[in-house]
Amino acid sequence: MATVTAAIWPALDYSRVPYRLYHDAEIYTREQERIFRGPVWSYLGLDSEIPEPGDFRATWVGETPVIFNRDKSGSVKAFVNRCAHRGALVRRELSGNADEHICIYHQWCYGLDGSLTAIPFRRGIRGKGGLDPTFEMRRHGLRPLRVGNINGALFGTLSEDAEPLEDFLGPPILAQLRRLLDRPVRVLGYNRQRIRGNWKLYAENTRDNYHASLLHEFLVTFGLDRSTQTGGVKMDARHRHNITWAEADSDTDEFAHQAYAGAGVRNDFLSLKAPSLVAFRPERDDKLNLVVTSVFPSAVFVQISNSLAVRQIRPRGVDEVEVFQTMLGYEDDPPEMTLHRLRQTNLVGPAGLVSMEDGEAIEIVHRASRPDPERTTVIELGGGGVISDRDYRVTDVPLRGFWSYYAELLGIEPEGAVR
Amino acid sequence: MRPDRGAVCDMLAEYGALIDMAKFDEWLDLFAEECRYQIIPRENFDRGLPAGLVFCDSRAMLEDRIRALREANKYNIHTDRHVVGLPRVFEDGLALEAPFAVFQTNQEGETRLFATGLYRDRLEILGQRLKIRDKLVLLDTFAVPSLLATPL
Numbered sequence: 001m002a003t004v005t006a007a008i009w010p011a012l013d014y015s016r017v018p019y020r021l022y023h024d025a026e027i028y029t030r031e032q033e034r035i036f037r038g039p040v041w042s043y044l045g046l047d048s049e050i051p052e053p054g055d056f057r058a059t060w061v062g063e064t065p066v067i068f069n070r071d072k073s074g075s076v077k078a079f080v081n082r083c084a085h086r087g088a089l090v091r092r093e094l095s096g097n098a099d100e101h102i103c104i105y106h107q108w109c110y111g112l113d114g115s116l117t118a119i120p121f122r123r124g125i126r127g128k129g130g131l132d133p134t135f136e137m138r139r140h141g142l143r144p145l146r147v148g149n150i151n152g153a154l155f156g157t158l159s160e161d162a163e164p165l166e167d168f169l170g171p172p173i174l175a176q177l178r179r180l181l182d183r184p185v186r187v188l189g190y191n192r193q194r195i196r197g198n199w200k201l202y203a204e205n206t207r208d209n210y211h212a213s214l215l216h217e218f219l220v221t222f223g224l225d226r227s228t229q230t231g232g233v234k235m236d237a238r239h240r241h242n243i244t245w246a247e248a249d250s251d252t253d254e255f256a257h258q259a260y261a262g263a264g265v266r267n268d269f270l271s272l273k274a275p276s277l278v279a280f281r282p283e284r285d286d287k288l289n290l291v292v293t294s295v296f297p298s299a300v301f302v303q304i305s306n307s308l309a310v311r312q313i314r315p316r317g318v319d320e321v322e323v324f325q326t327m328l329g330y331e332d333d334p335p336e337m338t339l340h341r342l343r344q345t346n347l348v349g350p351a352g353l354v355s356m357e358d359g360e361a362i363e364i365v366h367r368a369s370r371p372d373p374e375r376t377t378v379i380e381l382g383g384g385g386v387i388s389d390r391d392y393r394v395t396d397v398p399l400r401g402f403w404s405y406y407a408e409l410l411g412i413e414p415e416g417a418v419r
Numbered sequence: 420m421r422p423d424r425g426a427v428c429d430m431l432a433e434y435g436a437l438i439d440m441a442k443f444d445e446w447l448d449l450f451a452e453e454c455r456y457q458i459i460p461r462e463n464f465d466r467g468l469p470a471g472l473v474f475c476d477s478r479a480m481l482e483d484r485i486r487a488l489r490e491a492n493k494y495n496i497h498t499d500r501h502v503v504g505l506p507r508v509f510e511d512g513l514a515l516e517a518p519f520a521v522f523q524t525n526q527e528g529e530t531r532l533f534a535t536g537l538y539r540d541r542l543e544i545l546g547q548r549l550k551i552r553d554k555l556v557l558l559d560t561f562a563v564p565s566l567l568a569t570p571l
Contacts, residue, residue, distance in 0.1 A: 095466075189463035189470025192562045218491040270490060273479035322562065327470040342474050346484070350563035351458065351472040353484075357493045359566035 004030070006407070006414040010376060013418045014403035015384040020373035022198035022366060027410075028318040034409050035297050036062025036315075039161040041168050043299030043312055044068050044078055044145075046326065047152040048185055054097040054112065060314045061156060062298075066145065067091050067101065068154060071112040076149065078156045079114035079142035090142065101142075114142035150174065151181035153301075153310070169295065170236030176243050176293045179284070180301055180308065184331040188341065193323045193350035195359045197366035199298075199315035200406075202323060205358050206294045206311075207242045207398035209233055210381045215361055216354045220260065221270050224278045224305065224347070224354065225290050228256040232391040239387045239401030239419065240296035246393065248280050248289035276343055277353075280305045294398070296405060304354065306337075307344035319366065325349055379403075387418055421512035422549055427542070428506065430549045431517055435501025438570055443485045446570070447478075451543055451550040454478050458571055460561030461536070472558065472567055484570070494568035497523045500530075503538070513542045521571055523564075534560040534571055 004027055010016040021027055036042065042061045045068055049057050056069035058081060067090070068078040083090050083103040090103045090110060100117065101110045109118040116137045124130030145156035148165030155165055166174060195202065205211070212219060212227070219225040231246030253269065260267035272278065280289045283306070293301040298313040308329065314322040325348070329341045348355045369375070382395030387404060390397055400418070407413040430449065437446040450456070458473040475481040499521055506517035516539050523533040541553040556571045 187468060189460070189468035191460055191470070191472055192462075193566065194562050194564050196565065215493065216491075217493070218487050221491045222487070270486075272483045272486075274477055274483055277480065277483060338469075339476075342469055342471075343476070343480070345470050345474055346480075349472055350565075351567035353487050353492065356566040356568055360493060360495050363495070363565060 004410075004412060006412045008412060009407065009414050009417070011384070012414055012416050013384045013387070014400040014407070015379045016376040017379065017403060018374060018376050019369035022200060023318060023370050023373060025318050028198075028315070030410055031315075032062050032064075034411065035406070036064065037158045038409055039157070039159045039163070040297055040409070041148060041155040041157050041162060041165050041295075042297070043295065043310065044147070044154040044156045046185065046187065046310070047076065047149060047154055048331075049095070049187060050076065052097060054099055055095075056091065056098060056101075056112075057095045058091060058093070059312070061145070061158060062315055063317075064158070065089060066156065067142075068147070068156070069098075069112050076147050076154060077113050078145040078147050078154075079110075080145070080158075082142070083108055084116060084140040084142065110142050114144050116140045116142075150177045152185060153177060153181060155299075170238070170241065172234050172243060173236055173241045173293060173295060176291060177301060179286075180291070180293070180303060182284070185308075185328045186331045186333070188327040188329050188338070188345070190327070191325045191349040191351075193325075193359060194316070195321050195323065195362050196319060197321060197362035198318060199313050199321040200402075201362040201365055202313050202321050202358070203294065203297065203402060204399050205362060206292055206300045207233075207244070207402055208396050209244050209393045209398075210396045211361070212244075212393075214265065215357045217266065218353045220256075221266070221268070222272055222278055222353075223269055226251060226256045226260075227393040228259045229393070230391075231290070231393045232389065233393075233395060233398050234389045235387070235398060235401050238405055239398070240405035242294045242398035242401060244290070244292040244294075244393075244398070245288055246290040247287040248282070250287065274343075276340065277346060278305065279340075281337075281340065294402075296402065302348065304347055305344055306341055307347050308341070309348055321362075323350075385418065420544065422542070422544060424508060424512075426549055427508055427512070427515055430542070430551075431503045431506060431515075431538075434551075435503045435519070439499050439501055441569075443488070443570075447482060447485060449551055450478060450481065450554075451545065451552045452478060454481065454551060455553045456481050456551075456556075456570075457554070458556040458558055458567070460558050462561050464557055472563065473556075473570070488568060492568055495523075495525065495565055497525050499523055499533070499569055506538075513544070515540045515542070519571070531564065532560070533564055534558060534567075536560065536571070 065081040067081045228251040230250035234243040291303045300311040382397040459471040504518035506515040524530040536559040537557040539555040
């Protein structure tokens with residue numbers, strides 16, 4: 001572990017990221033330990049996905065398999081989905097309802113609080129075999145996670161050292177989650193995408209305001225979102241999380257034409273035959289029609305027009321990431337609004353008209369950067385130096401915030417580095 | 420009038436071939452004026468959840484999809500190969516279910532299985548031709564490899 005040190009950073013403001021960080025298996029192992037099993041809160045799922053006692057869902061914290069369920073008293077419990085006996089996955093189904101969780105291998109049985117409740121042939125047969133009478137069942141439960149709940153969004157941590165969830169998120173992120181989840185939600189469905197690239201390329205992508213209207217040409221061409229709109233980036237005090245935001249109808253076509261033409265970027269605006277795909281219906285007394293809230297390390301809460309979703313970044317080894325997305329509506333949506341949201345699900349996900357390109361962008365970075373671990377990316381949009389909120393959109397400053405906290409957790413923060 | 424099985428098979432063969440040749444206007448022409456096209460992950464379908472990867476509940480939306488594919492979207496450079504299995508034809512001969520596999524080949528000749536699943540189509544007869552009124556692409560491979568741009 002000594003081979004990766006603070007000396008890896010060529011710049012104290014994290015404006016240069018060595019390609020090695022996306023490809024090194026040793027670094028990946030350390031991330032699992034120091035980040036995903038470290039003092040962070042990871043998104044698990046939604047309260048509304050397990051409404052009844054006994055309802056459970058499988059999820060992941062990094063590469064660690066996790067189950068969350070509702071116990072008989074109605075409270076949510078989460079634990080590592082791995083039998084204390086031989087390390088097998090206890091619950092193999094992804095969701096369901098059960099009174100207990102039984103490992104198929106030797107039928108060790110766990111309660112909804114994760115405690116070990118029964119072991120077959122514990123006393124052997126006719127007094128022979130079985131476990132020693134001194135074996136303490138209470139010491140062999142499923143490893144618990146602490147669980148936190150922000151308006152129905154469930155987070156968990158495996159670390160005793162994690163600060164309280166509200167403190168970890170910080171006021172701006174909390175406010176955004178409470179805004180998005182201001183009413184009970186209903187799951188409209190899931191989608192999954194396997195991208196052949198390192199998980200951090202995805203985490204960076206969601207904080208990268210600069211790429212949006214350049215890579216995702218649909219945004220500008222069909223008038224959904226342009227960098228000329230009022231918008232910016234807002235972070236927590238530690239700069240580990242980020243909110244990318246924009247306001248609807250806050251620029252003019254003429255100004256946008258000029259700005260994009262001046263930048264040498266395509267600026268012909270086309271119209272759709274079915275414009276409801278990009279029609280924004282305000283749902284609260286703000287003008288925000290784009291809010292992408294990235295929570296370190298692996299959650300992204302997304303509002304694009306009236307499509308609502310939570311994305312969970314699931315690392316799958318150093319060279320692959322799964323993006324697991326839960327599409328949402330509100331419980332009190334009338335049928336017509338549900339239909340509108342279903343139409344706008346076309347915008348996001350692996351086939352999304354404003355998101356499919358991310359899969360390709362991440363793969364071409366991962367492929368091209370592999371052979372040169374000492375070379376670096378350049379992160380200077382919005383300037384180098386201090387990491388701070390911006391009220392403009394041509395910026396990738398939040399990426400430097402991500403790396404700053406990443407370096408701290410991995411124990412490779414250089415002396416004098418910006419935070 | 421019940422269409423003969425041969426006509427249904429011809430339509431399915433045409434469907435896959437037109438996508439593989441990137442003849443999307445002709446592909447669109449296989450759909451009725453009032454039509455629906457959805458790609459739904461099996462994970463959602465089995466749980467009764469409505470959200471899809473692609474949800475076009477009008478021909479206009481489907482046309483917009485193709486226009487976006489041509490005008491705006493960027494995706495992995497590849498060719499598709501549809502392998503459509505023998506259909507089960509139901510009822511009046513206008514409802515069918517057919518398994519499919521789509522292989523993608525990149526510029527360097529590497530092929531991977533991109534998607535497999537089931538087509539569930541509802542057809543109608545317009546003049547001498549069969550048209551697709553409702554197509555549900557029930558996607559088994561719902562952990563989508565890389566991204567999904569060209570239709571299935």
